[in-house]
Amino acid sequence: MAPGAPAMSAPAPPALLEARALSFLRADEPVFGPLDFRLEEGELALVEGDNGSGKTTLLRLLAGLLHVDAGALYWRGAPWRREDNAGEVLLLGHQLGLKGDLSPRENLAVAAGLHGTRSGLDIDGVLDEVGLAGYEDEPVRRLSAGQKKRAALARLLLLPGTLWLLDEPYANLDRAGIALVNRLLERHVEAGGSALVTSHGAVSFHGGQPRRIRLHA
Numbered sequence: 001m002a003p004g005a006p007a008m009s010a011p012a013p014p015a016l017l018e019a020r021a022l023s024f025l026r027a028d029e030p031v032f033g034p035l036d037f038r039l040e041e042g043e044l045a046l047v048e049g050d051n052g053s054g055k056t057t058l059l060r061l062l063a064g065l066l067h068v069d070a071g072a073l074y075w076r077g078a079p080w081r082r083e084d085n086a087g088e089v090l091l092l093g094h095q096l097g098l099k100g101d102l103s104p105r106e107n108l109a110v111a112a113g114l115h116g117t118r119s120g121l122d123i124d125g126v127l128d129e130v131g132l133a134g135y136e137d138e139p140v141r142r143l144s145a146g147q148k149k150r151a152a153l154a155r156l157l158l159l160p161g162t163l164w165l166l167d168e169p170y171a172n173l174d175r176a177g178i179a180l181v182n183r184l185l186e187r188h189v190e191a192g193g194s195a196l197v198t199s200h201g202a203v204s205f206h207g208g209q210p211r212r213i214r215l216h217a
């Protein structure tokens with residue numbers, strides 16, 4: 001290296017997720033976007049916007065339930081292909097995706113059979129952690145709204161996902177449930193996981209100032 005030449009620094013690693021000029025169209029009208037953002041591994045970001053600004057649409061698109069209409073998405077630097085990250089991206093949406101006739105224990109067993117589990121975790125342990133001890137074998141349709149949300153959180157905790165997409169995760173939860181969501185999020189991020197969270201309530205997150213992704217209707 002010539003004297004005085006600047007030291008070469010290693011290129012920054014690619015973001016876990018990057019959106020460039022991303023839009024979703026309905027009847028040729030953009031629901032949101034064009035939107036540019038990055039999300040790193042071990043980072044939480046808040047998706048903000050008024051009612052109808054497209055927060056749920058964005059999360060459903062990232063969960064593979066809708067197609068990218070315009071712009072581009074990258075996963076670890078490569079063009080986004082659902083088949084490359086299907087097991088790594090977990091959505092907790094308004095519809096919780098639980099089978100009402102099955103118990104929490106059975107719902108989690110089905111999910112674990114399909115996707116595996118995080119090492120060191122088991123079904124009864126996560127149900128206990130989310131406060132469903134004693135309700136493990138009750139059909140989900142007989143649980144309260146908050147208990148159903150807790151069962152969905154138990155599934156999120158159990159499965160080996162990298163990116164959590166949480167749409168209004170605090171809805172229907174009591175104070176202890178809200179604290180539970182924050183605890184699970186902090187632990188996920190500390191372990192190198194990432195999360196995109198929509199919430200109209202205050203998210204209390206102690207892992208630093210989260211990135212904010214603002215949608216405009």
Ligand SMILES: Nc1ncnc2c1ncn2[C@@H]1O[C@H](COP(=O)(O)OP(=O)(O)OP(=O)(O)O)[C@@H](O)[C@H]1O
Pocket residue numbers: 026031049050051052053054055056057058
């Ligand atoms: N299935 C659908 N068919 C047609 N339009 C839809 C559908 N779902 C949502 N929309 C429209 O897309 C826009 C964005 O909706 P979306 O649910 O993504 O907003 P949001 O930001 O999550 O809203 P909120 O804060 O009320 O939950 C709204 O104008 C809505 O009416």
